[in-house]
Structure formats: C-alpha cells, structure tokens
Amino acid sequence: MTSLIYPLPACALGRTFKRLVFDARALDTLYSERQLKPSQPESGGQLLGTFSDDAVQIVTVTIPSRDDVRSRFGFARLQATEQAEIDEAFSAGLHYLGDWHSHPEYKPSPSSIDVITAKKLFRTSKSELRNFLMVIVGTSENASDLYVALVNGRRVRRLTQI
Ligand SMILES: [Zn+2]
Numbered sequence: 001m002t003s004l005i006y007p008l009p010a011c012a013l014g015r016t017f018k019r020l021v022f023d024a025r026a027l028d029t030l031y032s033e034r035q036l037k038p039s040q041p042e043s044g045g046q047l048l049g050t051f052s053d054d055a056v057q058i059v060t061v062t063i064p065s066r067d068d069v070r071s072r073f074g075f076a077r078l079q080a081t082e083q084a085e086i087d088e089a090f091s092a093g094l095h096y097l098g099d100w101h102s103h104p105e106y107k108p109s110p111s112s113i114d115v116i117t118a119k120k121l122f123r124t125s126k127s128e129l130r131n132f133l134m135v136i137v138g139t140s141e142n143a144s145d146l147y148v149a150l151v152n153g154r155r156v157r158r159l160t161q162i
Helices: 024-032 079-091 112-124
Strands: 004-007 019-022 044-051 055-061 095-102 132-137 147-151 156-158
Touching (some): 019 024, 024 132, 095 112, 112 147, 112 156
Parallel strands (some): 095 132
Antiparallel strands (some): 004 019, 132 147
16 A cells, blocks of 8 residues: 545644645554454554654554454543553654544444544643544545544544545
8 A cells, every 4th residue: 555645724733734644554554454354343543643844644553452442333442551652652753643443334434422532532632733633444445435534622624635
C-alpha cells in the first residue's frame, strides 16, 4: 500500500498544516487489522505522528495489547495502557493525533456511540490540537472507503482524499 494524502481544512490541526499524510507502513498495520472473518474481534488503537512545515504525517498506529478487552463489536482500552503509550510516543518525538478502530462492514461509518465517545475524548483531553482524528477501517481494501474524520467537542467532519 502506498501513502494516502488528505487535504486539511484551514486550521483544522494547526495553522500551517495543509495536508494529512498516512505513511505506507501505518496503513499496512491498519489494513492487517481488518475484520475479515466473523471470528475476528474489533481492533483499535492510537494514531501517532510527526509534524513538518505543512503536513501532519501519521507514522505509527498502535494495535491492541493483551490487556485490552476485545470482542467483535466492542472495544475497550485500559486507560493506563493508553496514557503509557502516549507518554512513550511523545518521548520518541511522536504526537498523539487521535484513535482508530475497525468495523466489520465494507464501507465503515461511525456509530452514534463512536461520535459521542470521540467528542468526549476531545473535550476531556489536554491536547493543543484543534481537532483529533477519528479513523475507522472496514473490510474494503480500497483506500477511498477508509473513514477519516476530524472531530472536536462539537462536530465531526469527514475528510476526502485528493
Ligand atoms: Zn465504531
């Protein structure tokens, strides 16, 4: 898989950032966690990235640890694990940009609970970003079916590729 590029609305993540780029390696991880078989549990984790002059680049996506509780339609992460991962990433020069998870549907879209959870996460975070990213990977292998959105405490805005 090659990298994916999404144009960013003005000031969506920071004043100078015009593009959101998914590195090929991060996409490989996302796509390897798709729920292709009925027995596969929902997966999810964090989106970690770097900032350059005009782009935000997602370079790493974390996947569930053994402590995480997984099921086909639900996914609960242990908060201690989450914070430890954010701290570890930050010391490695990576910024937390939001969360991703899988859905067992071809063209995924967020559930009402996904939206409520994502807005609440943004409101209770201490991040300096103006939005977080919400990413949902379905079973489709087409990059255009990947759900990528900006979310803040008030609204969700889906991003589309160039
Ligand atoms: Zn969901």
